[in-house]
Amino acid sequence: DRGKQHGFATTIHQDGTVRKVALDAEGVKELQKMYENIQKLRMRGISVVPHELIGNEIVMPFVKSCSVISYIQQLAKKADKSGIEKVIDDMWKLLMQSSELTEQVNMHVAAYATEEVDWGPILENAYIDMIPLNSFWMDGTISYFDQEFRLEKYPAKYILFRILNYTYAFVNELEEILPLEVLKRKYNMCSLWGIFEQIEKNFVSENRNYQLNHQFYKWAEVDPGTVYHRAAIE
Numbered sequence: 451d452r453g454k455q456h457g458f459a460t461t462i463h464q465d466g467t468v469r470k471v472a473l474d475a476e477g478v479k480e481l482q483k484m485y486e487n488i489q490k491l492r493m494r495g496i497s498v499v500p501h502e503l504i505g506n507e508i509v510m511p512f513v514k515s516c517s518v519i520s521y522i523q524q525l526a527k528k529a530d531k532s533g534i535e536k537v538i539d540d541m542w543k544l545l546m547q548s549s550e551l552t553e554q555v556n557m558h559v560a561a562y563a564t565e566e567v568d569w570g571p572i573l574e575n576a577y578i579d580m581i582p583l584n585s586f587w588m589d590g591t592i593s594y595f596d597q598e599f600r601l602e603k604y605p606a607k608y609i610l611f612r613i614l615n616y617t618y619a620f621v622n623e624l625e626e627i628l629p630l631e632v633l634k635r636k637y638n639m640c641s642l643w644g645i646f647e648q649i650e651k652n653f654v655s656e657n658r659n660y661q662l663n664h665q666f667y668k669w670a671e672v673d674p675g676t677v678y679h680r681a682a683i684e
Contacts, residue, residue, distance in 0.1 A: 451580050456480055457472070457474055457477055457524065458471065458473060458477060458481070459471050462512060463512075466512050467509050467510065467511060468510045468513075469507050469510075470484075470507065470508040470510070470596070471506055471507045471508075477506075478506045480598065481506060481508060483575075484508060484599070484682065485501055485503040485508055486602050487577055487598070488501045488597050489501070490575070490600075491580075491594060494547060494548055495547065496548060496594065497588070497593040498593040498594045499594070500552075501513070508600075513593075513595075515586045515587060515588045515593075516587055517583065517585065517586055517587065518541075518583075518585045518586065518587050518592055519583050519620055520583035520587075521537065521582075521587035522534055522582060522621055522624075523623075525537070526627055527623065529627050530627075534627065534628055535666055537582075538540065538613065538614070538633065540592060541580070541592060541610075541613055542606075542610055542613075544592060545580060545609050546571060547608060548573065548576075548577055548580065549573040549574050549575040549577075550573075550574045550575075551573065552572050552574045553572065554572070554602055554603055555569050555603065555605065556603040556604055557571050558677070559604060559608070559649065561651055562648055563645060567641055567642060567645070568638070569605040569607065569642070570607045570637075570638065571605070571606045572603055572605050573604055573606050574603065575600055576600065576601045576602070576604035576608065576609060577597050577599070578599050578608070579596060579597050579599055580594060581616055582613060582616070582617050582620075584596045607637065607642055607646070610637060610639070611639065611642070611647075611650070612650065614630060614633055614634075615646075615647075615650065667678070
């Protein structure tokens, strides 16, 4: 569903390596960009999983540590509000470390605002996959992998939006422990949230080619109502 340019397979091997391979020749260039992105983060002092580019593959060691999203789930089960907030704070600090800042926001982003808004810090290079789903928790250190996308002149808070948006979608218990609205206010994102939702919706739609594949997604999507109904019967 991601097309020839962004179609990859990730395989785990008995020799302790994980390999990410382009499924089509058009994806090799994107694979090279992914490798370059991870190296740029490493050069800025950010912990990353070692990546090696071999032909049309990226080779990484198999990491036994849990992902950051799984770590947050563990904290949520213990109702560790301060621990969860610290992880979010740490990820925000790493966003600010990942790139030089600029005063000019990307025109594509600016077009979503109907009035003047405070975007907050704007990253010259925004690695939008610096989220809990693409990072490991390794003895108190956040280590990143699979940094496919780099966008220019994007607000750091857009990536923070992605961190919060996907974390709260994956960890159902979070809202009761640390309401999302609290973090929106903490990071001064209330007025930006709706804008970022629209940017993200369009980004995902384009990345997943919804226009072409909408019938597939309609068929593959699970109806939560049906699940709850069947559970109640059983």
